[in-house]
Amino acid sequence: MTLRLSDTGEVVCSVTLDTFYPGYLHIEWKCGGEKSTEVLSSQELYEESPDQTSFSVCSQVRISEDSLRCPESAVHISWEHEYTNTRGQQTRSIRDQDFPWRPVVDDLQAPPCMYHAVPAILQCHISGYYPDAVTLKWFRKNKRTLELCEETDDASIPKIKSTKNADNTFSCTAQLMITPAVKSHQGAEYICQVEHPSLEKAVKKSAGGIKMLAKPQLEPIGKTLLDGMLVQFSLHLHSFYPKDMKVKWHRGEQEHRKGVKQGTKHTETFTEQEDSLFYMISECCILGYGFTDPEYKLYVTWEHEAMEGPETRTLCVRDLPWSPCVDEIFVLRLEDQLRSCMMCCITGYFPDKLSVSWYKMENGVTSPVQDSEDIATKIEPHKRKNMTFGCTAVLHFTPDAKKDQGSEFICRVEHPSLEHPIERSSGPLCILRQGEEE
CATH class of the missing domain: 2.60.40.10 (Immunoglobulins)
Structure with missing residues (x-):
């Protein structure tokens, strides 16, 4: 029995029988389970041999796709030659090993x-x-x-x-x-x-x-001031898997060995989260005096299997959270020809490298203040608070009502953590003549 698929989606089953005489066979096709009784309509084509001593027949039937949807589906053909009392049959099952359309x-x-x-x-x-x-x-x-x-x-x-x-x-x-x-x-x-x-x-x-895999997520890098002028940096990475993580801290020198990167000691702490992901803190402590140089840099690099490649963050003094907080200038009572002062309080900075300059603006012209008999400047350090530094910039001067009235003093503060200086103004000076009330 041969099988082929037609363009209409049916299976065409064919059987050829030969060498029988006289030329008629009773042929029945059935499809379904073993107990199927429905006889299918088929087509037979008979041919006589050239010597007219025997016949052959090709019997063909079409089986619908729906008829083959169950595992018990089978096509059965039986034939009988009444003149010689010869019978035969053949069955093809969808479960046959040679079924041509197994997935x-x-x-x-x-x-x-x-x-x-x-x-x-x-x-x-x-x-x-x-x-x-x-x-x-x-x-x-x-x-x-x-x-x-x-x-x-x-x-x-x-x-x-x-x-x-x-x-x-x-x-x-x-x-x-x-x-x-x-x-x-x-x-x-x-x-x-x-x-x-x-x-x-x-x-x-x-x-x-x-x-x-789970790619590590970066939290803001922590910065903490410690005793001994130490700065502790903390790299927080969370929600990564597997646990293996490579972290390197190194610092770059900018002076006689420009470009040299020195490895820095650090410690790692790992914690497994409830979702089986990991959390890591890598801590590195360095002396803070290096940050007095605006070009001084600290590098941290981490690498993990889930990342496309290592990532690096660069830290410099401008990444530190301890920029100076500069108050408004406080001006004492000003009287003509009487020694007085004004002061500007500066707090919360690190490292201890602060530059304070005073300027005087009169008639639209600003010029730096030079110490003289009439003017003197000084810096009064504060006691350290919260590991940061503070000071008060003081300007002592003897006001002259004729030339100083309406002029302004400007206090300019510079620090490595600042991209631009911070300036505070006294506002136009109001100088009282002796005996004059405000």
């Missing part, structure tokens, strides 16, 4: 590794099958359990749609869309199971255990 199941395609909370797609291509009656199931196998995959918040199974091929067989691609998590998916194995009426046993394909 071909490709290897399961999956990413070599999956990332925590990042959607991923697993897919399996199935081709060359007939009838269009494949059933697909997805399973997830953990260490001890095998569970059927269903639609959930982190898994989606698109509906399968078969496409017809040029040879009238069918193809489809099974997909499973998941959003994996390290805790539940590390090492898990997904299995695509393909069932078809022509298969005695389902075909199963697996990509092996899943390798999970």
